Amino acid sequence: MVIIPKNHPRVKSLLVRERLVKGFDEGIVAKEGLLAHGRGEAFDYLLGEKTSKKAKNAICASAALLTLAKRPVISVNGNSAALCPKETVDLSKVLKAKIEVNLFYANEKRKQNIIRFLKKNGAKQVLGGNKSSQKILSNLTSARRVVDKGGIFAGDVILVPLEDGDRTLALKKMRKKVITFDLNPLSRTAQTADITIVDNVIRGMKELNKTCKKFSKKNRNELQSIVRKFDNKKNLASSILAIKNYLNRRARHA
């Protein structure tokens, strides 16, 4: 266990990193997940490490779409499980959404570890581990092509935090609405999803939970209007601009 000084200028980021390293030691996070997190750290750094106004817009639209959904599903991978297990379970309860584990780097043992970990964090049911209810998406080649008949396969709105581009596209081709968390506003995932929340998944999931709770009282017309007014491409362009502004500020002080 590494001791992180409380007064370290990057203490928050370091503590999150430890959460992930712990997840790795417990067989939840893949090696590739550590790498992916590093990429996220870099983009979060370039976004000033806070939930931007643009991210809040995307969270509002996501909360509306998820609340309107008939069969919402939260797709979980190693990193999102390790980083925000409680937020994932809470959200599934607020939305009455299914949780399904779906891994890019296939590993039956890790899948079972994640399912156990989510259950320890309060999940009643976690799909993805039952071979008899599997469906294969023919338009995908990675391990992620395996989905659950009663989960992602049947879902209408799928929340996929920390997703890869191929799968986002495959889900879109199946006419599903896809919501993703991606700190890189330029990534294929970010550009392909219906709604992209450019935010750290821990901060963003907390905010999404809060908003979904609030929206459960709104009527369908109001929610539909929020979804209609949201423009993902425009919102992403603003996030790219935010990075540029950060670079301008930093370049001036370099």
Add this chain to the structure above:
Amino acid sequence: MVIIPKNHPRVKSLLVRERLVKGFDEGIVAKEGLLAHGRGEAFDYLLGEKTSKKAKNAICASAALLTLAKRPVISVNGNSAALCPKETVDLSKVLKAKIEVNLFYANEKRKQNIIRFLKKNGAKQVLGGNKSSQKILSNLTSARRVVDKGGIFAGDVILVPLEDGDRTLALKKMRKKVITFDLNPLSRTAQTADITIVDNVIRGMKELNKTCKKFSKKNRNELQSIVRKFDNKKNLASSILAIKNYLNRRARHA
């Protein structure tokens, strides 16, 4: 072993990543090294994943400085060993430079693994593993304070790929010329080194090798003129600008 689809749009980056993961499995790369690589990937992505003109400028200046050096040393850590062992060994032969292993996260076993790995890749001698020739740099606190008397301690030009800011500063205070590879042009290392090559270490080391071979035929006056003309601060500012331009281009097509 993970199978990466050959038609995956990010196959190059994924294969490099696998090289690092393999290094991790073989006890060469630290967990923190995986995270650090991820951060590098993000910056590389923002630089368009190619060796820029500014990086080539920095590589030219580095090749000139290294060719002029009396006692050049290549410092190696887990990530640089795993990513470009052959390029490191080749460069040491072209320059008649020493190779020394120096780790931020101290671990005697990992050090020995790296030394063995470099020897397997053709290195005749690798410093850093011999306790009897160690020297302690009093102005550093991390494990990196330990250097070899005949290597970094005595060197005049030190190439430190993937360095941390503290050590770059410590080497500078010892009046050494420091050349680094750093994909983040804003980092303390990037800002402190004499020459910062803002490039992926695999691509950059190949290019550096080629340039050093070419420069071995140049006379000292020519080489000195190349070094004199190079301005690291200006070059770094151009790299920051390059990220901004990349964002602009991408934002237009998004």
